[in-house]
Every structure is written in C-alpha cells, then in structure tokens.
Amino acid sequence: MARTNRRWLLAERPTGMVGPEHFRFDQVPVESPGPGQVLVRSLWLSLDPANRAWLAPTPTYKSAVQPDEVMHGFALGRVEESGDPRLAPGDIVSGMLGWQDYATLPVAEVHKEPAGRDPRHAMGVLGVTGLTAYFGLLEVGQPKVGETVVVSAAGGAVGSIVGQLAKLAGCRVVGLAGGPEKCRWLEQELGFDVAIDYRAGNLRRAMKAACPDGIDVYFDNVGGDILATALFLMNERGRIVACGNLSQYNAERPAPGPMGVPGLVVVKRLRIEGFIVTDYYDRRAAAEAALTRLLASGQLKAVEDVVEGLEKAPATLVELFQGRNRGKLLIKVA
Ligand code: NDP
Numbered sequence: 001m002a003r004t005n006r007r008w009l010l011a012e013r014p015t016g017m018v019g020p021e022h023f024r025f026d027q028v029p030v031e032s033p034g035p036g037q038v039l040v041r042s043l044w045l046s047l048d049p050a051n052r053a054w055l056a057p058t059p060t061y062k063s064a065v066q067p068d069e070v071m072h073g074f075a076l077g078r079v080e081e082s083g084d085p086r087l088a089p090g091d092i093v094s095g096m097l098g099w100q101d102y103a104t105l106p107v108a109e110v111h112k113e114p115a116g117r118d119p120r121h122a123m124g125v126l127g128v129t130g131l132t133a134y135f136g137l138l139e140v141g142q143p144k145v146g147e148t149v150v151v152s153a154a155g156g157a158v159g160s161i162v163g164q165l166a167k168l169a170g171c172r173v174v175g176l177a178g179g180p181e182k183c184r185w186l187e188q189e190l191g192f193d194v195a196i197d198y199r200a201g202n203l204r205r206a207m208k209a210a211c212p213d214g215i216d217v218y219f220d221n222v223g224g225d226i227l228a229t230a231l232f233l234m235n236e237r238g239r240i241v242a243c244g245n246l247s248q249y250n251a252e253r254p255a256p257g258p259m260g261v262p263g264l265v266v267v268k269r270l271r272i273e274g275f276i277v278t279d280y281y282d283r284r285a286a287a288e289a290a291l292t293r294l295l296a297s298g299q300l301k302a303v304e305d306v307v308e309g310l311e312k313a314p315a316t317l318v319e320l321f322q323g324r325n326r327g328k329l330l331i332k333v334a
Helices: 049-053 119-123 128-141 157-168 180-188 203-210 224-233 263-267 277-296 310-321
Strands: 004-010 023-029 037-046 075-082 092-095 102-106 110-112 148-151 172-177 194-197 215-220 234-242 271-274 304-308 328-332
Touching (some): 037 119, 128 157, 128 215, 128 277
Parallel strands (some): 172 194, 234 271
Antiparallel strands (some): 037 075, 092 110
C-alpha cells in the first residue's frame, strides 16, 4: 500500500503573532528518492524561535518559507530508501526535513549522525543548540574567570546551556526568564547565581541588583528591552553576543534600536558581535566532543521538553513564544 506523507504547509504569511491559522495540514503519497537523493522518515522535529523568522517575506540567513510550501524545520530522521551509496537504509541523519513525516531530498543536504547518540541530545545539547551556546559564549563572548555573564531566554534551549557553560568557565551567572518558577528552577537545578523574572517589572533595578560589578558578557537571545537595559550596565571592554532577536520575531515592525548605540558602545569600548553557529562548523567535531564529555561527567545537564505528534507543531510553536519550554523544545514525530 502507498505510504502517506502528512505535512504542514504555510497557508498564509503571519504579520503579527504566529498562530495555528497560518498553517494547513494535508496528506500526499510519499515520494521515492531519485539518484543522489534519500527518503528520510522524520523522528524528531526541532521547534525554534527562528521558525517564525523564516515566515517573514524577507530572507534571513536562509530563504523565506513561501505560501503553500512545506513549513521549514530542522529534524532528525531515519533513512528509509537511498539513491546514493553514501547513505543506507537505517542511517540516522539530520537536516531541513520540514514539518512532515517523510522528506525526499539530496544526500548533500543531510548530515549523518554518529551511531549510538540519544536523538534528543543530537537535536539539543549535542546539536545546533549546544553548539550555538558553546561557540557563542566561548568564541564570541570570551568569558574570563570571575566575570559576570548575563543571558536572556535563560530557561530555553540555548540559554540553559550558556548559563551552565559560563558557570563552568568560573563566571558569576545571571539569567533572565519568565515567571518565578522558571527562575527558581534555574537557580536550584542549573546552578545560576541569580535568575530574574523579566516579566515582573522594574527590569533595570533587578538587573542592577543582580550585577553589582556590572556585566562583562551579555549573551543576547532576545534583543528589545532586555538588550537596551543590559547596554547601560555593561563594563568597559564588555562583549555583547548577538545570538538572536526573538522578542521581535512576531513584531509587525521591529522596534527601533536601543538608546546608547553608538554612544555607550564608544565610551565603554564595547564589542557587539553577531554570529551564526555554522560559521564555526570547521570546529564542530571538537566542540561536540567537549560537550559530550561534560554531559557524560554530569557537569552539564541536558534539558528537553518533548511534545508528541506532528499535528501539534503549529500550536506548540505558539507556546514557545509564550514561554512553555524548559530547555530544548522537540516534537516526537514517530
Ligand atoms: P528558546 O528555547 O529559548 O525558546 C524561546 C524562549 O524565549 C521561551 O521559552 C521564552 O521563555 C523566551 N521568550 C519568548 N518571548 C520572549 C520575549 N519577548 N522576551 C524574552 N524572552 C522571551 O529558544 P532557543 O534557545 O532555540 O533560541 C534562543 C535564541 O537563539 C533565539 O533568538 C534564536 O533565534 C537564537 N539562535 C541563534 C542561532 C545562531 O546561530 N545565531 C542558532 C540557534 C538559535 P520565558 O519567556 O519563559 O523566559
């Protein structure tokens, strides 16, 4: 019997907050791979703030999703059929498989995962998430022992790892997260020195109290008000790691840039540096090995939030922006 591919298409481009109404579910027969292609059964789908950014009409670091196209998404799956000797049925691969049960795509567009790795770790702490935290903090942020590191979206996928790595680097670590429970969890379970509930109001006073010696490294996942506040507390020669801008991904029009740029940047000799994790992929194997060691020794905790069912992808993406997740948010597709 012909296999069916269930998939989510972009129905309509959102202008403000993304919602389930912007997607359409359909089913089509599974496509067999041609020469140089593979057919991959999706197993785990990563939900990321960037999914929303890819729905804007302008391309980001990758092309924008077009209406009636399968929603783009990073996923891990199992090769079912192969039209290329480099991959065989049963191999585990990751790549832009999209929000669907099956993807038929060129072999060159997938990455073969090492055997024996927990697939949730491959999508989280040992995948894009962990590598983003690792290279962003250590290469761009260059934290030194005794310095103060602040990270926003601290309870999320990247932030929860940044905070732990900064502690391991000997820094004082302050996280920003939504709600008292998430903050308690960051302090008690993940070892943050202080976690600030950024929704509780009076952000500037709270950040000042949490950073009596100022901020040396601000790992910015969100942009917006938190970036604006952090800028005023930066120490001379401080580094701002521009990792993401998730407070603006659903905005109809991005908020204007923060006050103090360029004034404070000049006076305090700040470095604000953006990066994309793939910039560092020539050193991917060494970073994966380092993260694997930290995980195995128990010095680093992997945190994953798993939702079952491809059909829940749109609603779960909305919940991501409402702060539902602790750590890496994944959809278990099969
Ligand atoms: P998260 O797991 O952190 O998910 C989003 C979290 O952000 C939510 O749980 C929520 O937690 C918090 N949040 C939502 N809205 C806001 C807001 N308006 N202000 C502050 N916090 C908010 O996502 P990731 O860890 O996957 O991604 C973090 C950032 O890293 C994103 O900006 C992403 O685009 C970027 N990124 C960059 C890469 C690169 O190569 N440069 C690669 C991968 C990711 P709560 O509100 O409860 O705190």
